[in-house]
Amino acid sequence: MKNLYLQIHPLDNVLVALQDLPSGTKVNFDGNDFELITSVAAKHKFSLQDLATGEDILMYGVLVAKATREIALGEALTLENVVHAARDFSLSKRNTEWDRPDVSAFQERTFMGYHREDGSVGTANYWLVIPMVFCENRNVNVLKDALQAKLGFQQPKGYENEVENLIALYKAGKSVEDIMNADLEQSASKPAVPLFPHIDGVKFLTHDMGCGGTREDAITLCGLLAGYITHPNVAGATVLSLGCQHAQTSMLQQEITLRDPNFNKPVFILEQQELGTEKRLLEEALKQTFTGLMQTSSQKREPAPLSKLCIGLECGGSDGFSGISANPVLGNLSDKLVTMGGSVILAEFPELCGVEQELSDRCVNEETASHFMNLMQTYNARAVASGSGFYANPSPGNIKDGLITDAIKSAGAAKKGGTSPVTAVLDYPEKVTEPGLNLLCTPGSDVESTTAEVAAGANIVIFTTGLGTPTGNPVCPVIKVSTNTVLYKKMPDIIDLNCGTIIEGDESIAAAADRMLEYVIRVASGEIRPKAVILGQDDFIPWKRGVSL
Incomplete structure (x- = not known):
């Protein structure tokens, strides 16, 4: 040190x-x-x-x-x-001048991705099975049990052998102390061989929404699901609907068209109340999903410029080093990608409390700045009406490790967005359409925010953490970056990269950003699978507006 x-x-x-x-x-x-x-x-x-x-x-x-x-x-x-405490903010003069970083080492670089007809490029290739309403969650899980292992997409768990070892110890008459001290070796499972090698997997999303909420909830859910169906990492989808729920399939189709007017991926929509028996629904879903995989299995990776990357900027389990190591490194990477014509998404609005003035001043025009300020004020007011406010955002873990106010946490979290101008401000669950730095209104909750960033079009998420969190996503690679070396060594099963080198004085922020970008290119090309992908960390939680910080 x-x-x-x-x-x-x-x-x-x-x-x-x-x-x-x-x-x-x-x-x-x-x-x-x-x-x-x-x-x-x-x-x-x-x-x-x-x-x-x-x-x-x-x-x-x-x-x-x-x-x-x-x-x-x-x-x-x-x-x-x-x-x-945090300063008030108001509409002020534009401050969009910034120093573009040197990107000569990456200017001509490419990644190997899946090119879609709307011009986007995927970093992976998945088929989705999605319910329109929570009533269909069981049927989605039945399809998962039926398809995943047989198609070769089952994640190797390996813990069944540990349970067998515990049973053997119990049958041998071992004591509680003997069992607690036993060494349960985890045997390595051989990965399955996929039937469709150019499909990265079939992902089964479940949620607790679709009915019983407000009409706004239903429309928002349909927008989120449309974001996943139109996502560049998705080849096609099977959609299960009960039929009578608030979130109607017609809403979903409208939201798909809103995001991609020329959408032509294979999407199969099945309504249980129309088809009749569960057996008929599931058999139709199996046949259509299988034929959809046949149709899309020939898609292959091809070179794409780095401008086709859209990176979600996320932090969770943050600590007092987040704002001086991993987040500024991610900010430097963000500036480099923006310089090359790419897109980045800075979300988690409760964690921008106190830096509203700087971010609004960086917006490219007054309309964009006003939209950002209005979203911040409206969100905080909703939180206050629910009995809280942005001030209550820091978790016990944040506080224990140095983030004792929301403004301290926010000032460090905002460093992920670098210094480039804000080109667009999006309300959840809108989609990124502009290159550059996009601000997306989401909660600070890790999974809800990551879920939203991917729906907005992020084809890579970089997630900084000081305390350790296993958060992942069903269709988008999530790269986990530690803010300190202690965490990197303690949780190597979930952390991909270490920025503790900044704290120790062994690496500059710019050098660490270059190292991170090299890793991103390899992940985007399918050469490296991040730990969250290896673990099958398929976290998916839609945000219900006004409830979550």
């Missing part, structure tokens, strides 16, 4: 501890010498000056908290002495 602490922005009146610092640690910063009067855990912050009650606390150059009592020079910031 080359440094013990860090000032993120010249205006900040706090420092971030880069490792555990005991009380009495000598600090020399900007010509001033002082000692810590409290211990400060790694990732947490301590004051650079004596702060009076009510005084502003700045990080990343913005207001992130106010002191609730006097805080002495060298004292740790805690929930006991600070409270969330």
Whole structure:
């Protein structure tokens, strides 16, 4: 560790501890010498000056908290002495000037993807089986049991052997202590050989929506499902409908046409109440799904420019290092992709609280800026009406590891979006149509936000985490990036890349971004499967507006 602490922005009146610092640690910063009067855990912050009650606390150059009592020079910031605070925001002058990064090393690079007729390019090739309503979830799961293993798409689990070992120990009369201390070896399962080698899998999505909610809920769900059906990583779909639900198949077809007026992928829609027996429904679904796979199995990867990448920017299980390691690296990668004509999606609106002014000023025109500010205000008002607000976003894990206010968390989360102008602001579940940085209104909840980013067109998601989270997606590769080396070594089964090198002073942000982009190209080409794909982490949760932070 080359440094013990860090000032993120010249205006900040706090420092971030880069490792555990005991009380009495000598600090020399900007010509001033002082000692810590409290211990400060790694990732947490301590004051650079004596702060009076009510005084502003700045990080990343913005207001992130106010002191609730006097805080002495060298004292740790805690929930006991600070409270969330953020600046008001308003429509202001455009600030769209930015320094484009050097992309000469990637300008002529390509990835191997699936070219679709609408001009998009997939990084994978999946068939979907989707229910219009939760009543059809059981039938979707029956199809999954029938098809997945037989077609060679079953994810190898390997834990059945562990259970057999436990049963054998029990039958042998072993004690609870013996069983708890037993070494359960996990035998390696041979991967199945797919019947259709150019299809990456059949994915079965289930959800708890489609009926019983508002008409807005039904339309929004249909838009989300249409986003998946029209997604470049999807070859075709089988849709199961009961028939009487709010989310009608006619709504789905309208939303598909809205996203792709010339849509011509194979999509089979089956209504149970029209067909009659469950047996007839399932047999028709099996036949049509199988013939759909036959029709699309000849699709192959071909070279595509990096401008065809649309990357979802996500963070979850964030810590006090997120905003100074993995998120700025992702921001640098975002700027590089935008420079090459690609698209990036910055979502999680509750985690943009406090940086609204900067982001609205970066919008390419006043209409886009006003749309962003209105979405932020409306979303927060809905959260308040539900008994909460953006201030309640940080989780216990976030707080434990240094993100003690939502504004601190947000200022670091926004770093994923880099510095390029905001070309478009989208409301959930709209689709990306413009290259550049797109802001998408979603909750901060990992799976709901990732689900929405993919529906908006992300064909790769890069997910930074400081605490570790297994989040994935059914149709889009999710690359997991650790903010610290401890996590990278502790959870190698779910983490793909490490940005703890930034904290340790061993790598620059730009160099780490280049390393990440090389990895993205290999994932987009199907050369590498991220850990979430290997584990079959097929998380899919539609967002019900106004409920989730």
